[in-house]
Amino acid sequence: MRIQPIKKLEGSVTVPGDKSISHRGIMLGSLAEGTTIVRDFLPAADCLSTISCFRQLGIAIQQDGQDVIVQGKGLRGLSQPKTTLDVGNSGTTFRLMSGILSAQAFDTALTGDASIQKRPMDRIVKPLRLMGAQLDGKEDGKFAPIHIKGQSLKSITYKSPVASAQVKSSILLAGLYANGETTVIEPNKSRDHTERMLAYFGHPLEIDGKKVTTTTCNELYSREVIVPGDISSAAYFLVAGSITPNSEILIKNVGINPTRTGILDVLKAMGADINYLNQRSVSGEPVADLQVKSSTLKSTIIGGEVIPRLIDEIPVIAVAACFAEGKTIIKDAAELKVKESNRIATVVSELSKMGAEVIETEDGMVITGTGYLNGAKVESFHDHRIAMSLAVAGLLAEGETWINNSDSVRISYPQFYDDLKKLTF
Template identity: 50%
Template sequence: MSAPKSLRYHVGPGGALVGRLRVPGDKSISHRVVMLGALASGDSHATGFLQSEDTRATIAAFRAMGVVIDADGPGEVRIQGVGMHGLRAATRPLDLGNSGTSARLLCGLLAGQDFASDLTGDRSLTRRPMLRVVEPLRTMGARIDTSDAGTLPLHIDGSPLHGIDYRLPVASAQLKSCLLLAGLYADGETVIHEHTTTRDHTERMLAACGWPLRRNDSGSLHIRAGGELQPFDLEVPADISSAAFYLVGASLAPGSDVLLESVGINPTRAAVIDILKMMGADIVVDNRRELAGEPVADLHVRYAPLQGVSIPEALVPIAIDEFPAILVAAAIAEGTTELRGAAELRVKESDRIQTVADGLATLGIDTQVLEDGLIVHGGRLNGGHINSHGDHRIAMAFAMAALVAAGPVEIDDCANVATSFPGFVDAARGLGLDIREVH
């Protein structure tokens, strides 16, 4: 499913980013398009869809469960929904590749079916923790077996579920969404309390599909079974997590001037803009509008000198996927940047706190690793050889670091960039980054 692990980036030093770009569609929304479209009562259609390895894993899983999905056009997907109870048992384990979103959300969706399912994934995914979703599902009546380490592979015996009143122990949109999807099949009401706001794409798409979902004044979510999902026709916004690399790259490199088109600026996702502006970035949010019930805008970013900041912990969950890029920006900012409250970074595709710290050290930047974050002392970047540990966001972040490095930056193990940003190298080269693939 993935490109060879030996894929490496060679990025020449210097240059600037100039031009306009629409980055690929939002990965989180694209996953949900497939999942809710499959359960809808009728045919759904989406343009701007992210066709990446992660979303292809979700598509393959639903095809294996009997859903007809046409995803052959560029950025386009058509789904023949089978209704809430139309999925069928797959004849083989569902291989979700590197996609943690697919694995965790499917746990909730499959727990209440009337058939058994097996979930597996690649080496990276089978190391990621699953008990955070499995344990609350078990309190709903789910029968799920994990590995001894609490990871994939999983065996899910579909069973009747009942609603629970649950307070999220961590700020996790994947956990919240998993329980909301289980709540679609649970007897009684499922109530979810989150102490910190996390991305709300599942709630927005459920509402767009006509499912009654209530959020009270305290922020608690209430959902019941017994509804019907209406089919949809929508355009997926461009992914702010993919845009973040260009926001950072253009902020770093003198002479840069980039317009990023139709980027999703959902307030539960857009803290990367706020943090970079706190650091002094010149980012203009223009042409605000809505796509598929999601706020979008064009982002115009130009070079500006950056200053180190103490990142407010309230913004951390809203920028969790963008920190590899933000911390690269911190590496050349004047002064010190401090990130705390980000322990979730340790259980992503890599331990992103340690992986970023190791990469910055290779390029000559002094850091202090914290259990839940990182302190970065801004300085001058050398060239060097980075191990991305197969983490797509690490690879793309350090590619942008080369814009202000004294020498070339070599990045190993870049195949998984295709999980979120197919065409990254061509897009970056088109804006002026001196990057090439080495096999």
């Protein structure tokens, strides 16, 4: 993909449905009794992997544009698949399904693409084994593929070493089948879409700060799920609108779940001009239209409890830091090393090619804002968030920027380049 420098960004955009909520709508709809309709579903590769896996587990799922109709069979209604379930590039599908499948009355196997097979799965294997699950995989379950022998599960209290919605959700979903109370305690609160959606489907959890407890679930009830726009996808326009002179963008229908709005908090701390319009609640999730105008950004320090609330947005925050006054420090973000790519190393290497003053640290990076980047040939490493972040950087670079493997955006935002082009002048 060739990105050319622009003069300004102007207009409105509706970003695709939230990836996390789309996944969970299919999963809980499959486990509920009756027909669930997921509206404004994100038809990107990761979420389609979830649909594919549940179809192989015997669930009838029909797609009608951005509406998905799920014929749920209840918590015990899944059936043994004929082949290994392939999640593609979706860590959410792999980790959350592992919790569900551990409690079934049959055996399954899960695998994924080359990226998935390098990502750490022991973070879910360990707690699920404590619950009585039988999981085996490469290097004793550290990596995919994973073989799961369905078992009766027992409840546990698990103190997670990482703040991860995928880890928390895997345990909580397994806990629906376990006897008694299953509790997860996190070092920092991670995104809470699973908790909100379980309550929406009729099974509220007990939440006390960083501690979440579920009890045995007898039944989930089908619902209409309206998926808001994904704030992780909106992030690229929030940053682009902030750093491009004379710009104003309205991003419609964006989920503003407090566990996901770290990007908004950080950009506002940097001096971004962002307003919330038309705030409302949809299917248990807070939603708003976001208006962003160009502004002069200043550096900040990003770390601690905010990191789980913006972990996916750090690559594009690094781009914003290139155009901020002063030195921006990103720390406590070692989790970036085990995403679709090592996002610390890839952000540093590719922005450096564009002339950025960026230094890699053990758990983050330090970026000195110069207000200048040059066009270059850069690599996405098949990582959708790296590709989109580099596209934003290219808008303000001097000269053309070429992004290799740019089609990785299909993982979460297939029409990203088209939407970006519509706003450019």
